[in-house]
Amino acid sequence: MEKKLERWMKRLDTINNPDEFDAKQLITLYSIKVPRGKRVGPKERLTIDDIDPPYVLKVCSSNILHKTEMQGVLLNNDKEGIHKNFELLQKRFFNENILVEHQINYMGPEFIIGIIKDPALGHAVMVGAGGVLTEIYKDMSFRLAPCSVNEALDMIDELILSPVFENFRGMALDKKKLAQTISQVSRLAHDLGDRLSQLDINPIVFSQAEWIALDVKVVFEQG
Numbered sequence: 420m421e422k423k424l425e426r427w428m429k430r431l432d433t434i435n436n437p438d439e440f441d442a443k444q445l446i447t448l449y450s451i452k453v454p455r456g457k458r459v460g461p462k463e464r465l466t467i468d469d470i471d472p473p474y475v476l477k478v479c480s481s482n483i484l485h486k487t488e489m490q491g492v493l494l495n496n497d498k499e500g501i502h503k504n505f506e507l508l509q510k511r512f513f514n515e516n517i518l519v520e521h522q523i524n525y526m527g528p529e530f531i532i533g534i535i536k537d538p539a540l541g542h543a544v545m546v547g548a549g550g551v552l553t554e555i556y557k558d559m560s561f562r563l564a565p566c567s568v569n570e571a572l573d574m575i576d577e578l579i580l581s582p583v584f585e586n587f588r589g590m591a592l593d594k595k596k597l598a599q600t601i602s603q604v605s606r607l608a609h610d611l612g613d614r615l616s617q618l619d620i621n622p623i624v625f626s627q628a629e630w631i632a633l634d635v636k637v638v639f640e641q642g
Contacts, residue, residue: 420448420449420513420610421610423441423448423525424445424448424610427441427444427445427448428614431539433577435481435482435530436452436481436533436637436638436639436640437467437637438480438481438516439477439479439482439518439634439635439636440456440457440458440477440516440518440594441637442618442635442637443456443632444488445607445635445637446604446607446620446632446635448607449603449606450602450603450629451603451604451620451629451630451632452629452632453631453632453633453635454475454513454520454522454523454550454614454633455465455469455470455471455520456470456518456519456520456521457469457470457514457519457520457556458479458515458518459466459505459514459517459518459519460516461467461509461513461514463517463614464577465501465505465517466517467498467501469633470519470521470621471521471601472494472496472497472498472501472521472522473494473495473497473521473522473524474475474493474496474501474519474520474521474522475492475493475494475519475521476492476493476496476498476499476501476504476505476508476517476518476519476599477491477493477508477517477518477520478491478492478508478511478512478515478516478517478518479515479517479518480512480515480516481515483512483515484636486497487551489513490511490634491508491511493507494522495522496522496552499527500545501519505517505519512596512623519528521622523626523627523631524626525625525631525632526590526625527583527592527622527624527625528547528548528549528550528580528583529543529548529549529621529622529623529624530547530548530549530580530597530603530622530623530624531547531548531550531553531559531619531620531621531622531623531624532544532545532546532548532600532604532607532619532620532621533545533547533601533617533618533619533620533621534604534605534607534615534617534618535617535629536566536615536616536617539543541562541564542563542566542605542609542615543561543562544561544562544563544564544565544566544571544574544601544604544605545559545560545561545580545638546559546560546571546575546597546609547559547560547578547580547600548580549577549622549623550621553575553621554610556579556580558578558579558580560573560574560575560577560578561574561579562574562605563604564605564606564608564609565602565606565608565609566573566601566605567602568595568598568599568600568602569598569633570599571599571601571602571605571636572595572598574598574601575594575597575601578608591629592632596629596630597630599624600623600630604618604620613640614640615637615638615639615640615641616638616639616640617636617637617638618636618637618638619635619636620632620634620635621634621636622634
């Protein structure tokens with residue numbers, strides 16, 4: 420794993436933080452699922468033969484962390500309309516990469532898994548209610564990184580949202596797989612060490628028996 424992580428670091432532009440595509444490549448090293456997709460450069464032609472519809476299009480830049488607020492995300496694209504919307508994003512975000520992905524269909528709540536860095540204690544891993552309402556709900560649980568799967572299960576049980584794992588309204592969410600993902604994220608933070616300032620997987624959703632990270636942000640320590 421250490422060699423894979425170092426290879427990932429060497430591929431980055433060391434001046435900037437990773438963009439969403441690179442951040443997703445990072446978490447896949449830790450067996451965390453992401454949608455099938457590709458990054459398309461400003462002067463590249465869009466090809467989608469290897470990705471199934473429907474599609475989501477996103478501006479893909481380490482300098483643009485709040486894509487939705489800047490009209491940088493276009494959902495529900497089919498094969499007929501995606502090229503027009505791709506050109507629209509290219510014009511809206513001149514000289515930026517575009518990320519095209521298979522749009523995941525899911526039922527159930529969105530979660531967030533994150534890493535924060537405390538100056539005294541080091542990295543802590545967090546899980547909570549995710550999506551656009553994360554800051555409103557403030558339903559979160561924390562542990563120091565790295566944490567075990569059993570510790571991650573305890574974190575999930577501490578959430579107000581935890582009853583959704585008890586077959587709430589027929590939702591068959593896999594709590595152990597989410598705990599394994601939390602533990603893997605905490606291990607990632609431990610492996611990156613002082614280089615990592617913050618990591619957010621928001622949202623992560625349950626689809627086709629797997630937890631899938633729909634958006635990922637990674638911030639490095641500067642200087």
